[in-house]
Amino acid sequence: MWTLSFISEEDFTKHVKKTIEKYGEKLESFDLKRFNKNIIDPIKLIFDKTVYQASWEEIVSNEIFRQRDKSNNNDIGYFHQRIFNYIDKCHVPDNGKEGGWDVIFENPDGIALPDGSVVHTIYVEMKNKHNTMNSASAGKTFIKMQNQLLTDDDCACFLVEAIAQRSQNIKWETTVDKKKVGHKLIRRVSLDQFYALVTGQEDAFYQLCMVLPSIIQKAVDELEGSIVPHDTVIDDLKVLAEKQNLDDENLAVAMAVYMLGFGSYKGFNF
Incomplete structure (x- = not known):
């Protein structure tokens, strides 16, 4: 039974699917070539493996996750912003339109x-x-908000932060041209407080978070054929390790990792 009153299950599922699809090429599988595209640091990997008492599978998986994760914030920004297209009395302007809000x-x-x-x-x-x-960015944003208030005296401007320091809806004070500035209609607002304001439901964001895991899983299950990556890096490394002619399996995989970054270095290029 669907429990959210401010967005339908159909719309929420649709939005989650669109967010997952935004991940794009990051969902492509990693082979050894892609894994080492920017040349990994073999010394760091071996330190991490040993200090954290991890397996090669865990370390390689973590590195793949790190590489994928570097550019995922924009996709989550899409989720936080575009969901308001489905919430009553809100809309998301096309990029650059309606003042760029x-x-x-x-x-x-x-x-x-x-x-x-x-x-x-x-x-x-x-x-x-x-x-x-x-x-500089804060100052530029504040000036943009000031200009909006000059052209519309029946509005407020919010800086809404998904990950704020605390739940808040406060007057935003920042520095512009080395002077501290603030205005009661220019406000710094945490995402939960913005949800509460636009939906009229105090715990709307909490309620959304409670159903999000199951909806993501549902979307992933429905998209499985097109999005689930099948990484082969650890298998590729083990093939290279077998060619090292070393009795110590751990050292053989370490040597395969060394070859990714040091393959042309003296002593390694045998």
Whole structure:
């Protein structure tokens, strides 16, 4: 039985599938050539394996995960932003359109802010994590919000952070041209508080998180033929290890790893 009142199971599943499909080439299987595309650091791998008391399978799997993970944040940003296309009174402008805002929330009945102000539109700049903006980027974003308030006196501007330091909906204060600035209608808001505001349900984000694992699993099961990678790196390494003519299996795999980074180095190129 579906428990979320602010998004249908069909829409949520559709959105999760679209997010998974955004992973694109990162879902392609890893062979040894792809694994070593940017030349791995064999010394680090061997330190990690030994210090963490891991198997070669675990270390190789972790390295593949690390390489895939480097560019996944943009895909999760897609999930956090585009879900608001399915939530009442919200829409996500096309890239570069409608001022370049990530989400726009409009309520003709009014939107009450914590300080008692009431507006009818909220323009959102969304960030994955609270520490992803440097001072120049923060200043530029604040000025963009100031300009929006100058052209629309019935709105507020939110910096919404998926991973905020704490649950909050506060006046955003930052530095522009070495001066501390702030405005009651320019606010720094954690994702849970934004969900609460747009859905009218205090624990909406919590409820979404509770059903997310099962919906992701459902989507993966339905997409399995097209997305599940079958990595062959450890098998490829073991084939190379067998060619090392070493009795110690661990050292033989280590030598195969060494060859990835040091294959042309003196002593290794035998």
